[in-house]
Amino acid sequence: MVRVKRNLDAVDIEILKILTQNCREKLESIASKVGLSAPMVRKRIETMERLGIVKKCSAKIDLEMLDGVVTKALIIRHRGVERIADDLYRNKGVEKIYVSRADDTIIAIVRAINEQEVRGLVETLQKEIPNAEIIDIDLVMEREWVPEKPGIGIIYRCNFCGGVIIGSPHVVTINGVIRTFHGKECAEAYIQKRQLRLTT
Template sequence: MTRQLDDVDRTILRAMTADGRQTVRALARAVGLSEPSVRERLQRLERDGVITGYHAALDPASVDAATAAFVALRFEPGEAAKAVVNERLARETCVLEVYEVAGEDCYWLKVRASGTDALADTLDRIRAIPPVRGTSTTIVLRTVFERPLGPDTGPA
């Protein structure tokens, strides 16, 4: 559901994106509303699908996932092929994100692994998915920055 965010919603989301562990009391102080009002807004933002979850941001090297790569994936056209690929990719814990794209490739994947050997094993399993016709992999040398999605993401 798409809903219009007002300034108070954006302020709450900005504060939550900066520190997701803030208490409702701290959020209420930040936006100048009562705690019940802020709690109600948070529940509405969750119910409307604006807030989709709460997560800890982890250091990839600390959780044995220091090697990042982007994989362009091509496979046979059709909904049946897509369903097979989706189901198999969902099983691969190294695959963090899957984007359906326009152009020569069908999907772009963001993958994290402990090293190049683990990445190679993951790529072997992906290439073995029946409708897959090919992959192209780019290994990330260094992450310059990653920006979390926030209420102000997008053009200024």
């Protein structure tokens, strides 16, 4: 399957940030935060779902809060990492696999109910891949990644074209009202179109 990548705008990124924090956030709430209508937010989310950017909404379980759950990183060095990665992926305890073909190295993130289960996996791997170097590392820190783009804490829209402004807006006061634009050209076009008088 060919995956088509899509450039996300600042509003898409903001929606993803909100969904990452709470995937059950109401559309109306998201809409008010990003400055769109609820139907427009729904359309953007559906588009991101269709493109495979948003996979599913599920409960986040902090496995570290469960008594005995162990998270480990296994570093495996051996020729033929693709085959090993495929075999490793079939194991239910393996959460993520990173492969470096250049170094013949695999890093596997493993979650298990206890240390014994991890040791069992390591022993199985040592039997299946006798010449492999396997290093068992405790995972001590983990942070969930949240999508970011510079300058999207507050979303500005151009008062001329309605587009989202990435970065700093061009700000002009017109008849006592502060207006934001992409740049000087949009501001001048807005003033000309509306035939408004520019004030300081």
